[in-house]
Amino acid sequence: xxxxxxxxxxxxxxxxxxxxxxxxxxxxxxxxxxxxxxxxxxxxxxxxxxxxxxxxxxxxxxxxxxxxxxxxxxxxxxxxxxxxxxxxxxxxxxxxxxxxxxxxxxxxxxxxxxxxxxxxxxxxxxxxxxxxxxxxxxxxxxxxxxxxxxxxxxxxxxxx
Numbered sequence: 001x002x003x004x005x006x007x008x009x010x011x012x013x014x015x016x017x018x019x020x021x022x023x024x025x026x027x028x029x030x031x032x033x034x035x036x037x038x039x040x041x042x043x044x045x046x047x048x049x050x051x052x053x054x055x056x057x058x059x060x061x062x063x064x065x066x067x068x069x070x071x072x073x074x075x076x077x078x079x080x081x082x083x084x085x086x087x088x089x090x091x092x093x094x095x096x097x098x099x100x101x102x103x104x105x106x107x108x109x110x111x112x113x114x115x116x117x118x119x120x121x122x123x124x125x126x127x128x129x130x131x132x133x134x135x136x137x138x139x140x141x142x143x144x145x146x147x148x149x150x151x152x153x154x155x156x157x158x159x160x
Contacts, residue, residue, distance in 0.1 A: 001065065001095075002062040002063060002095045002098055002099070003062070003063050003067075004060050004061070004063075004098060004099060005060070006059050006060065006061065007053040007054075007060070007061050007072065007074075008061070011061050011069045011072070012047075012049045012050050012053075013046050014068060014069040016043060016044070016046055016049060018069060018070065018072065018086065018087050019043045019083075019085050020040060021088055022086060022087065022088065023036060023040050023043075024036060025088045026088055026091055027039065027120060027121075029122060030120065030121035030122055031120070031121070034145045035142075035146075035147045037145075038143050038147065039142070039147065041142075042142070052074075052082070053074060056077065057075060057077070058074060058103070058106050058107070058110070059072070059073070059074045060073050060074070060102050060106075062086070062096075062098070062099045064089075064090075070087040070089060070090050070095075071085060071086035071087060071095070071099050072084075072085055072099075073102075073103050074103075075103055075106070075107050075112065075115065078112075079112045079113065079114045079115045079156075080115075080117065081116070081117035084096075084100065084103075084117070084126075086099065096126065100126075103115075104130070107156060108156050108157065113155065114153055114154065114155050114156060115132070115153065115154045115156060116151070116153035117151075117152060118138065118149045118151060119132075119150045119152045120149050120150075121148075121149075121150075124150045127154075128152075130154065131154050132152040132153060132154040133152065133153060134150050134151070134152055135150075135151040135152060135153055137150055138150065138151055
């Protein structure tokens with residue numbers, strides 16, 4: 001079972017490891033080795049992650065029973081989700097749902113009208129189950145390597 005809490009600077013090294021494990025162990029289901037390599041290069045350093053996660057956005061970290069970070073997500077004031085990464089240890093267990101639910105609940109409390117992100121093939125499937133719609137497939141190159149993701153969005157109910 002996981003616990004959800006806000007990001008702490010001390011989480012950064014473990015979350016970098018979660019990012020890399022998710023990309024290298026889960027994304028291989030939909031992306032080739034060159035694509036995985038260039039995607040992995042996009043991972044921020046621990047210092048950069050601290051700066052990003054402390055810039056005013058809402059952050060959530062999922063921790064296991066040993067208080068070790070196993071997933072993380074965020075939402076900016078405009079509804080953009082930059083990160084939704086989980087360790088392969090919890091992927092497919094329903095625990096990522098708990099992490100996402102915390103994010104959406106907080107977004108609704110804040111009156112955010114729409115959530116949106118750039119979703120990988122695997123994330124797209126998860127996001128569609130959450131009620132997101134695909135806006136478009138985005139084909140592009142990273143360091144000369146063709147790769148793709150999907151612009152997805154979800155309208156939220158207005159606050160009552």
